[in-house]
Amino acid sequence: MESTFKDYFSTKSDAYANYRPKYPPTLAKELAALCHTRESALDCGCGSGQFSVLLADHFQQVIATDASAQQIENAAPHPKLVYKVAPAEKAPLPDHSVDLISVAQAAHWLDLEKFYAEAKRVLKPNGVIALISYQNAVLEDKECNRMFDDFYGKTLDSYWPPERRIVESGYKDLPFPFEEMTFPEMVINEPWNFHQLYGYITTWSAFKAFEKAGGSEEINAFKENLSRAWKDVERTQNII
Numbered sequence: 001m002e003s004t005f006k007d008y009f010s011t012k013s014d015a016y017a018n019y020r021p022k023y024p025p026t027l028a029k030e031l032a033a034l035c036h037t038r039e040s041a042l043d044c045g046c047g048s049g050q051f052s053v054l055l056a057d058h059f060q061q062v063i064a065t066d067a068s069a070q071q072i073e074n075a076a077p078h079p080k081l082v083y084k085v086a087p088a089e090k091a092p093l094p095d096h097s098v099d100l101i102s103v104a105q106a107a108h109w110l111d112l113e114k115f116y117a118e119a120k121r122v123l124k125p126n127g128v129i130a131l132i133s134y135q136n137a138v139l140e141d142k143e144c145n146r147m148f149d150d151f152y153g154k155t156l157d158s159y160w161p162p163e164r165r166i167v168e169s170g171y172k173d174l175p176f177p178f179e180e181m182t183f184p185e186m187v188i189n190e191p192w193n194f195h196q197l198y199g200y201i202t203t204w205s206a207f208k209a210f211e212k213a214g215g216s217e218e219i220n221a222f223k224e225n226l227s228r229a230w231k232d233v234e235r236t237q238n239i240i
Helices: 013-019 025-033 069-073 112-122 142-155 162-168 194-201 205-212 216-230
Strands: 040-044 061-066 081-085 098-104 123-132 190-192 237-239
Touching (some): 025 098, 069 081, 142 194, 190 194
Parallel strands (some): 040 061
């Protein structure tokens, strides 16, 4: 059977582990509170385990899966975590065995029809499924933020995979064949210096595509101009 996995993140998977924004611990806590029991959770498209490790503080066991072996190799260890290389559409779990299924910043890459069918298979009765996304970063410094937005929305515009556009709407356009629940709004607030922000930018699928297409000169110019606008590259500014 031909694989439908679009692998944008195996390359530089160590950068993905180091530079992706950290989810607020309250997010995992609030999701766990919705579950009737907390025996087992499944984190699909886990990447390097940024959200998986937070779930492990609230469940007896967390199974974290990703179709990329390189991402799993760079995943953060935790005694309650079991990592497996597997697509979200084919979970290596028995029927009705998990209390929670989470997909953090990855649902737009999935074959949703197959994933939802698999979710219904492995979820316990009254189990919870959560599709999590975050919006593009906003920088505290207005000039840096303008340059950041221009690079994202103008320079890289034609290099974003079409699936990535779904994130910009906050997943509002995704079909969701489950009963929806109210949930408190969460905010990611990172005090990043220039190196951390630029490291995050290098993990973007569009950045990699642009670089591969010969955009290195323009990338280097953007990096130099942004670092100059930042002034002290070790200085942190709030990123929300």
